[in-house]
Structures are given as C-alpha cells and as structure tokens.
Amino acid sequence: MDWRNEIIAASERVAGHLRRTPVMTLEIGGGHQPVEVKLEQLQHTGTFKARGAFNSLLANTPPAGGVVAASGGNHGAAVAYAAARLGIKAHIFVPEMAGPSKINLIRRTGAELTVVPGVYADALQAAQAYEAKTGAIQIHAYDSPDTVAGQGTCMAEFENQGLEADTILIAVGGGGLIGGAMAWLQGRRKLVAVEPKTSCALHAALQAGAPVDVEVSGIAANALGARRIGGICYELAQAQGVSSVLVDDTAIAEAQQALWNEARLLVEPAGATALAALRAGAYVPAPDERVAVLICGANPAPDPFD
Secondary structure, three states, rough: HHHHHHHHHHHHHOOOOOOOEEEOOOOOOOHHHEOOOOEEEHOOEEEHHHHHHHHHHHHOOOOOOOOEEEEEOOHHHHHEEEEEHOOOOEEEEEEEHHHHHHHHHHHHHHHHEEEOOHHHHHHHHHHHHHHHHHOOOOOOOOOOOOHHHHHHHHHHHHOOOOOOEEEEEEOOOHHHHHHHHHHHHOOOOOOEEEEEOOOOOHHHHHOOOOOOOOOOOOOOOOHHOOOOOOOOHHHHHHHOOOOOEEEEEEHHHHHHHHHHHOOOOOHHHHHHHHHHHHHHHOOOOOOOOEEEEEEEEEEOOOOOOO
C-alpha cells in the first residue's frame, strides 16, 4: 500500500472536521531534558481517535444500517461524534471497564450505546454480531487501512508544525496511532512504542514473532487494552524494526500527575504512558538525542466535571 499518499488523501478528506492540535516544549521528562509534545488530547472528544473516525466515515458510503464500532471508550466516542456531525446513524459497543466517564461521553453524542460485560475483545465480538445482523459498516478501532491512514494525519501534521525530534515516543494499545506514524514516517525518524506491563500486545507479538493474545489489566487498560495487536501495526513494526518498552502503573500515574502539576495538562493514564517511559527510565535518550512525545488522551476517570 502507498501509505504516504493514503495519508495525504486522508488529510485532505478530514480538513475542516478536525482541530490542528498545538505543539509545545516541556521539561518534565527523565532528567528534565526538553521534550517536544503534541497535545492531541485537545482533539475532538479528547483523543486522536477522531482522525481515524472521520477518515473512515468520509472514505466510505454508509448503508442504511449506519456504522458500528467496538471500543474501550475513546474510539467509540470519536465514531459517535463524527457520525453525529455527518448525519450518520451509529451504534457503539463498549465493555463495562470503559468506565462512566467515557460511557457518558458517548451518550452525550446521541449515538446508540450497548455496554457489555468484559473487556474490549468482548465488545468487538458483540459489534461483529450486530454488523452481521444489520449490515452496518464496522469502523475498526485500529486495524483497518482507513483508520490507520486517518491516525497518520497526526504525525503528518506534527512534522508540518516543525517537528525537530530524532525520536518520537508513542503509547500503544491496538496500534492505530503508532501504525499511522510508521506509515507516514517510513523510517525517517526513530519511533519507540510504549506499553503498560499489564497490557502489552505489541511487545508480546514482537517476542513471539506473530500477533498473540495477551491478558489485559491496569490503570490504562480502558484505552490501551487491546488483547491482540493489529496486523497492520505488527507488519509495519516488523518491517521498520520498531521496538517496545514497558512501564508499570506507578510510572504511568506519576507521569499523569507530573503533566498536571508542572504543565496543568489533564490527561488520562493512556495519555501519560509515553511520557512515563522517559520519566521512569524505560527509555533513556542519548545525550544529544532530541525527543518528542505524543500526548494522546484526555478522558480520565472519574470525569472531573460529571
């Protein structure tokens, strides 16, 4: 696939539907070295997911049954928001572990919502059954070309904003965001995947030599809790030699607290996971290495204003 042209087309397609999220430099990484950060938590519905949602909906003609999506919460909110803006019927399936904050965010869009017991994989199974029954189009959270191309617009935008970093750290769940970054960069900059120790589908796949199922838990599981890494992400990571580093829940919580204390940035645990790798020493840059971090999500539980 010609990923660069797919992402350029996606950028043109979603223009006018998305926010151009800001970039700033912070000194809250390990050793307090300056870190470029892209504040994608300021995107519609609080995450980068709106990029893939809008691209997927605009690149296809939904049938009468509308669209369906399974989500840990953030993707569902993005699809529901994009569908409402475009006048498309949407049905979202989320697991109970999505939590009240993300569930209420989806409800506020007016989309139909079904909460199922279990984890993301259980919501996906229910969404697939709904798709088969109704003929609705499934908008996958991370493992479809339209989703990945949409997420790739984030890195394309970051470079357009003057990105200087040699290395970019990106939190990984199912692999949509880093998949889009890999698809856009094609190895021109170093990418480091950061995963929670208790939800590490990419790390497990790279060790096993193929995508495998993993157990999912921890404070970031409702955003980074994919049971199996997406095939697109895995193939790109294998081809480009991208590696994964792991962080524990304590490091994630400390990074989340640091973003609030030192920069007044309110993010969910997943949004702080990439930064946690720097602060905890899971990734140690070379002395002259310029580093950037994608801040990917701003939907903490509980919602501070609910």
